[in-house]
Amino acid sequence: MNCLSFISSILRNFEIARESENSYTVTELAKALSSPRSHGVGAKTGIKVHNFWGDPFEIARIEDYFCPFPLACRLKEYWIYGVADLVRFRKCLPVEVVEVKSYEKYGKYERLQVIFYSYIAYEAFLRKSVPSAFLVLGWNGRFFKKKVLVEWSPSIARQLILQAVNRKRIKRKI
Numbered sequence: 001m002n003c004l005s006f007i008s009s010i011l012r013n014f015e016i017a018r019e020s021e022n023s024y025t026v027t028e029l030a031k032a033l034s035s036p037r038s039h040g041v042g043a044k045t046g047i048k049v050h051n052f053w054g055d056p057f058e059i060a061r062i063e064d065y066f067c068p069f070p071l072a073c074r075l076k077e078y079w080i081y082g083v084a085d086l087v088r089f090r091k092c093l094p095v096e097v098v099e100v101k102s103y104e105k106y107g108k109y110e111r112l113q114v115i116f117y118s119y120i121a122y123e124a125f126l127r128k129s130v131p132s133a134f135l136v137l138g139w140n141g142r143f144f145k146k147k148v149l150v151e152w153s154p155s156i157a158r159q160l161i162l163q164a165v166n167r168k169r170i171k172r173k174i
Contacts, residue, residue: 003060003092010071010124011056017072017079026082026116029164034109052086052100059089069094073123075158078165084117093129094121104138104145111135111150112160119157130154 017023054067066088072081088096099114118133133152138145 004057006092006125007056007059013074013079013124014070014072014081017081020079022077023079023081024165024168026080026113026120028168029080029116029161030109030112032164032167033112033160034107059092063091065089066098069121071117071120071124073120075123075161075165080116080120080161080165082117082120084121087117087121087131094125094131095129096134097121097131098134098136100136100139100144102139106135106137106148112164114150115152115157116161118152119154119161122154122157127154 052068054065054069056067056069058067059065066086068083068085069087070081070083071087072079074080084097085100086096086098087094088098097114097118099110099117101110114133114135118131121131122129133150135148135150136144136146137148
């Protein structure tokens with residue numbers, strides 16, 4: 001596998017998904033199956049906390065690399081997409097997906113987010129790697145208080161995504 005061309009094709013798919021009328025973001029699908037509540041940190045804090053940088057093309061050059069990463073995959077006739085906070089790559093394969101939160105409490109919404117990103121990474125990288133899913137909690141821009149492993153399986157994640165898509169489709173028709 002030529003890593004550079006593979007990463008380029010994944011980034012192209014992300015752009016196709018963003019422009020497709022038949023697409024859903026990870027955020028809207030996670031919200032469809034849960035009741036996200038505000039943690040009162042505000043947009044300014046969120047921007048500061050999510051100030052991650054990285055070059056996705058470095059994945060091809062550096063054997064072990066962490067960066068935010070745009071992901072997209074087709075599931076039936078739908079595109080599912082979003083930008084994962086951090087994805088850890090080893091030899092051009094995703095091995096960890098990390099969703100970062102400035103707050104410490106988490107629930108179904110946060111778990112679904114990281115599961116959905118992990119599933120999309122699994123599909124986008126042709127099912128060659130089942131990445132571990134983590135929530136990093138209490139991140140202040142330099143340190144975090146807790147890292148939680150979120151158990152998931154591709155088959156259950158797929159079912160949950162399709163369930164969320166069905167809920168969103170019904171709401172779009174109304």
